[in-house]
Amino acid sequence: MASRTFPEMPTPSSLLSAYASISTSIMLFRTMFNQLFPRELRRYAVDAVRFYWKPKSSKLTLVFDDKDGLTPNHMFDAAEAFLCTRINPDSDRLRITKSVKETHINIKFAESDEIVDSFDGIPVTWRYVRQQPQHRTGDGDGGKSISGGVFSPERKYIELKFDKRYKEIIISSYLPSIVKTSQELENKKKIVKLLNLQSYGGGPGGHKESVNLDHPSTFDTLAMDPIVKKAIIDDLDLFVKRREFYKKVGKAWKRGYLLYGPPGTGKSSLIAAIANYLKFDIYDLLLANVGGDSSLKKLMLKTTNRSILVIEDIDCSIQLPDRKGVGPSKFPDVKSGPMFSLSGLLNFIDGLWSCCGDERIIIFTTNHKERLDPALLRPGRMDVHIHMSYLTVDGFETLATNYLNIDIHAYHWRLREIKELIKCKKVTPAEVAEDLIKSEDVEVVLEGLVKFLKRKKMDDDDDETKDGEGNEEDEVREPKRAKIMS
Ligand SMILES: Nc1ncnc2c1ncn2[C@@H]1O[C@H](COP(=O)(O)OP(=O)(O)OP(=O)(O)O)[C@@H](O)[C@H]1O
Numbered sequence: 482m483a484s485r486t487f488p489e490m491p492t493p494s495s496l497l498s499a500y501a502s503i504s505t506s507i508m509l510f511r512t513m514f515n516q517l518f519p520r521e522l523r524r525y526a527v528d529a530v531r532f533y534w535k536p537k538s539s540k541l542t543l544v545f546d547d548k549d550g551l552t553p554n555h556m557f558d559a560a561e562a563f564l565c566t567r568i569n570p571d572s573d574r575l576r577i578t579k580s581v582k583e584t585h586i587n588i589k590f591a592e593s594d595e596i597v598d599s600f601d602g603i604p605v606t607w608r609y610v611r612q613q614p615q616h617r618t619g620d621g622d623g624g625k626s627i628s629g630g631v632f633s634p635e636r637k638y639i640e641l642k643f644d645k646r647y648k649e650i651i652i653s654s655y656l657p658s659i660v661k662t663s664q665e666l667e668n669k670k671k672i673v674k675l676l677n678l679q680s681y682g683g684g685p686g687g688h689k690e691s692v693n694l695d696h697p698s699t700f701d702t703l704a705m706d707p708i709v710k711k712a713i714i715d716d717l718d719l720f721v722k723r724r725e726f727y728k729k730v731g732k733a734w735k736r737g738y739l740l741y742g743p744p745g746t747g748k749s750s751l752i753a754a755i756a757n758y759l760k761f762d763i764y765d766l767l768l769a770n771v772g773g774d775s776s777l778k779k780l781m782l783k784t785t786n787r788s789i790l791v792i793e794d795i796d797c798s799i800q801l802p803d804r805k806g807v808g809p810s811k812f813p814d815v816k817s818g819p820m821f822s823l824s825g826l827l828n829f830i831d832g833l834w835s836c837c838g839d840e841r842i843i844i845f846t847t848n849h850k851e852r853l854d855p856a857l858l859r860p861g862r863m864d865v866h867i868h869m870s871y872l873t874v875d876g877f878e879t880l881a882t883n884y885l886n887i888d889i890h891a892y893h894w895r896l897r898e899i900k901e902l903i904k905c906k907k908v909t910p911a912e913v914a915e916d917l918i919k920s921e922d923v924e925v926v927l928e929g930l931v932k933f934l935k936r937k938k939m940d941d942d943d944d945e946t947k948d949g950e951g952n953e954e955d956e957v958r959e960p961k962r963a964k965i966m967s
């Protein structure tokens with residue numbers, strides 16, 4: 482049987498001498514290595530390896546700081562507003578804000594929350610970050626605190642993370658779409674203001690008093706021919722989207738409307754409806770208080786873009802000398818007051834806004850279009866002439882629906898008599914509106930309205946018999962339906 486040989490067990494002294502020789506060799510190697518590669522060279526080599534071999538991220542992060550230096554960063558505000566529309570329904574935390582002036586509560590996404598959105602199928606992630614103010618000793622780029630050391634103010638920013646491959650599309654398309662959405666949201670929230678422009682009591686340049694426009698009139702509540710109403714809305718829509726067009730053709734981006742018709746037919750209501758529709762502030766220019774051309778110019782310079790300049794009752798609010806400067810017009814109802822030239826007024830509209838006005842609307846109203854200087858009616862000055870006239874059947878249906886909150890079809894038989902009376906009598910929307918608020922009982926209101934219309938018919942018939950063909954000043958001679966002319 483073969484005998485098995487076992488390796489000889491190392492003795493403790495042989496182990497010790499082996500250990501001693503290994504550590505001597507290591508020390509020798511280290512000394513040589515350190516001499517060959519000094520500390521700086523080694524550090525450099527390590528850094529270089531780290532830099533080139535660092536695993537590359539496939540993500541790009543865009544940072545929207547709330548401020549750019551001291552200036553608020555519009556992109557931060559836009560992103561914040563946009564993200565309000567993308568809030569995760571099962572968010573655990575939301576921020577709630579409201580300023581004194583705001584009428585609504587803002588719901589915003591909170592710090593550290595993440596919102597996942599997608600654009601053209603590209604997934605993106607948003608994150609809101611808020612860094613608390615920091616106080617450090619030593620140098621830094623923050624401000625100096627009172628107690629010495631360095632103070633970094635609070636920093637707020639929003640991060641947008643996405644795959645680097647989509648950098649181009651995100652920057653050139655997604656970000657502009659965010660700006661657009663935020664502007665639309667801002668517009669919806671905007672409270673329209675009514676500002677009175679007058680030149681007395683406010684120092685050399687006059688002053689402007691502002692209140693929130695609290696006029697409930699909208700295109701939905703306005704009783705007028707639906708075709709004319711649609712034409713006005715289309716005209717406004719076209720106007721506001723034609724920035725580039727106006728620039729290209731070298732025309733001031735403005736539109737002039739002349740609203741004419743008898744009192745109580747909705748001229749002022751239409752102005753409010755336009756302002757509410759476009760969210761443009763209204764500047765009410767009180768011409769009777771304007772001292773002359775130069776104060777008019779100062780007042781006009783106080784108006785802002787995206788606004789409506791309104792001059793009501795243009796024919797009778799001021800003594801308008803005729804264009805040749807011969808003297809004041811011979812209107813029976815002009816007030817005596819400061820005088821300035823009509824040409825001055827027209828020049829401001831044409832000249833001033835050509836160089837320093839964008840998205841401006843000017844609206845003149847009058848009860849007597851025929852009394853206006855033809856120069857004012859020339860195309861380019863007043864682009865659109867809108868005749869506001871007596872109540873039509875369509876208009877009455879709008880009023881009845883709004884005021885009585887009834888389904889007019891259900892009241893078809895009841896309303897038939899009223900419609901017949903409206904068709905053959907010249908009654909203003911204001912007169913009918915006045916009657917529609919007299920009671921909460923629909924039957925009582927309708928009965929009262931029938932009586933009113935019958936009485937009016939009898940009175941008018943009597944007047945016509947007395948006056949023969951009627952007098953020319955009477956706006957009753959206006960065509961019956963509202964119309965638009967541009
Ligand atoms: N077309 C209309 N649609 C709805 N309501 C109207 C209309 N016209 C008049 N009203 C009602 O009558 C009131 C007076 O109308 P509004 O002041 O708009 O008339 P106006 O044409 O400006 O009159 P004026 O020539 O006297 O200035 C309005 O507040 C509104 O309640």
Ligand SMILES: [Mg+2]
Nearest residue numbers: 748749750793
């Ligand atoms: Mg009016």
